[in-house]
Amino acid sequence: MQKDYELVRSRRKTLSIIVKKDAVVQVRAPLKTPQEQIEAFVQKHSGWIEKHQARLRQSAAERGQFTGSDGDVVYFFGEPLTLVTAAQSSVCAQNGALLLPDGAWRVAAVESFLRREAAAYLPGRLEHFSRLMDVQPTGCKITSARTRWGSCSGKNSICFCHRLVCLPPALIDAVVVHELAHIREKNHSERFYWEVCAILPDYRQRHGAMKEFAEKLTI
Secondary structure: OOOOOEEEEEOOOOOOEOOOOOOOOOEEEEOOHHHHHHHHHHOOOHHHHHHHHHHHHHHHHHHHHOOOOOOOOEEEEEEEEEEEEEEEOOOOOOOOOOOOOEOOOHHHHHHHHHHHHHHHHHHHHHHHHHHHOOOOOOEEEOOOOOOOHHHEOOOEEEEEEEEHOOOHHHHHHHHHHHHHOOOOOOOOOHHHHHHHHHHHOHHHHHHHHHHHOOOOOOO
C-alpha cells in the first residue's frame, strides 16, 4: 500500500491528492477522516500518482540544470527565448532570443531581467483586476519565492514571484485573480472559488495548464 506522502488535514470536506513539482505526493484530508480511509483513497489512485511522478521526473531529467549558457532556454510570457551573447550593455528580448552582455554573470543577469519585467508588468494587472473585483490590496511586491507564484498576507499585501512572467499572460492573470480573491476569502473554500470564477470562468482549466507549463521551466 502506498504510504510515501505528505498528509495535510484542514477544514475541507473532501479528500484530494496533488503531485508537487518535486514529485512529492500530498494528500489533503478533512480533519476527522480516518487514516484507513485515507490509505484506501491513496491506494485507489496509486496508478495516477505513479504516472504523474514518472512524467515529472522525466521532464526534470530532460530539462537539465539552467546554467545561463548560450543555447539555454528561458520562457518569457509563455514564449521560449534562447540565450545568446551579444555586444551590448543590457539584457533584452529580441526575435526569439534573450541577448546578454558578454561576460555577464549569466544566471543573475537572467534573474534580474525577469525581476525587472515582473515589476513593470504585474502592478498593472493587479490594478486592472482590483477594479473589476472591487478589492484593494495594500501593496505589491516582487519576490524570489521558489515554491509559489504568489501570496496574499493577512494585511492584504500581494507578493508575486519574479518567475511569474515566464508564464503566458492568461496564466499570469489566473494567479493575479487568485491572490486578489484572498482579500475576501483567506482560504480555498467554495466561496473563494466563486470569487475567482466570477472573474475567470475558465480558472480551473487555466490552473491545470499552469501546472503543465511549470514543468517546462528550468530557472
